[in-house]
Amino acid sequence: MRILCLGEALVDLVCQRTVASFAEADAFVPRLGGAGANVAVTAARRGADVALAGGAGTDPWGAWLAERLQDEGVELTAFERSDDVVTPVAFVTVDADAQPSAAVYxxxxxxxxxRLGAERAQDAVDGSDALFVTSGTLVGEAERAVTLAARERALRDGKPVVVDANFRAERWRTTSNAVEVTGPLADRAFLVRANAQEARALTGETDPAAAAQSLLAAGAQHVVITLGAGGALLRGGGLDRDVSAPAATPVDTTGAGDAVTGVLLAALARTGFYPASVAAMLPDAMAEAARATERYGALAV
Structure with missing residues (x-):
């Protein structure tokens, strides 16, 4: 099965040491970034047939991105490079608690x-067997229209939709605005993945298990909530499962959630979206997330 990831690709310039402030950073190393790219590459590395819909500029950083995505085996037919788009670059620093901060240009x-447009996005959905989306392409009205059009086409044709909340607070006017826009995507989603903070924002439930049940009541078929060092839980479809997180020594938590989603997408693609594969692969997904926290940057080089 081919999975279409509709989402962001950008260049993360990562300071590969702990700093207390941006002013302390003295060197940055380029890495692939963006939730769409992170998830697509993680799934592709595990053998999934993955396409990325989105784009970048025709500038040198856009060429850098496209070359690396192609090298990773990500299909780029719906990844448009345009003269009037500036490829985004994020300068990323990490503090002593392994928490990243990013300044995006x-x-x-x-x-x-x-720019991809609703029609081309729908064509990309037609050429795929499943769709992955995040809140990252819901902030602005134009990109939101493209994302919702792709989602509706997938649902119309009975193709599974996987939703990753992936909130970035700095992009939204308020958290309530993010919830208002993203929450409805749970309806008819094959899988919703969120961390504990995102699940609480989406549902108002402080208990992760209760939050998962609320998302199921909102129409999701399956829900995975990741709890960092506390592991993860799966609810829905009679597959209830709680898993622990492997021990890790985190230096950078960037992309840990993307690692979970990418592993689960690969398992679903491999099994024709057999629901039990989520339960079977959740421990492996958490192990991949733990490994991700022990390096600088979302993806291993």
């Missing part, structure tokens, strides 16, 4: 998805 990710 350029609005190219949103502009690229908007």
């Amino acid at each position: 350029g609005a190219g990710a949103a502009a690229a998805v908007a």
Whole structure:
């Protein structure tokens, strides 16, 4: 099965040491970034047939992105490079608690998805067997229209939709605005993945298990909530499962959630979206997330 990932690709310039502030950073190393790209590459590395819909500029960083995505085996027919799009670059620093901070330059990710257009996005859905989306392409009206059009086409044709909340608070006016826009995507989703904070925002439930049940009541078929060092839980479809997280020594938590989603997408693609594969692969997904926290940058080089 081919999975279409509709989402962002950007260049993360990562300071590969702990700093207390951006002013302390003295060197940055380029890495692939963006939730769409992170998930697509993780799934492709595990043998999934993955396409990325979105885009970048025709500038040198856009060429850098496209070359690396192709090298990873990600199909780029619906990844458009445009002269009037500036490829976004994020300068990423990490503090002593392994928490990243990013200063993003350029609005190219949103502009690229908007430029892709609803018709081309729907064509990309037609050429795929499942769709993956995040809140990252829902912030602006133009990119939101493209994302919702792709989702409706997938649902119309009975293709599974996987939703990753992936909130980035700095992109939204308020958390309530993010919830208002993203929450309805749970309806008819094959799988919703969120961390504990995102699940609480989406449902108002402080207990992760109760939050998962609320998302199921909202129409999701299956829900995975990741709890960091506390592991993860799966609810829905009679597959209830709680898993622990492997021990890790985190230096950078960037992309840990994307690692979980990418592993689960690969398992679903391999099994024709057999629901039990989520339960079977959740421990492996958490192990991949733990490994991701022990390096700088979302993806291993």
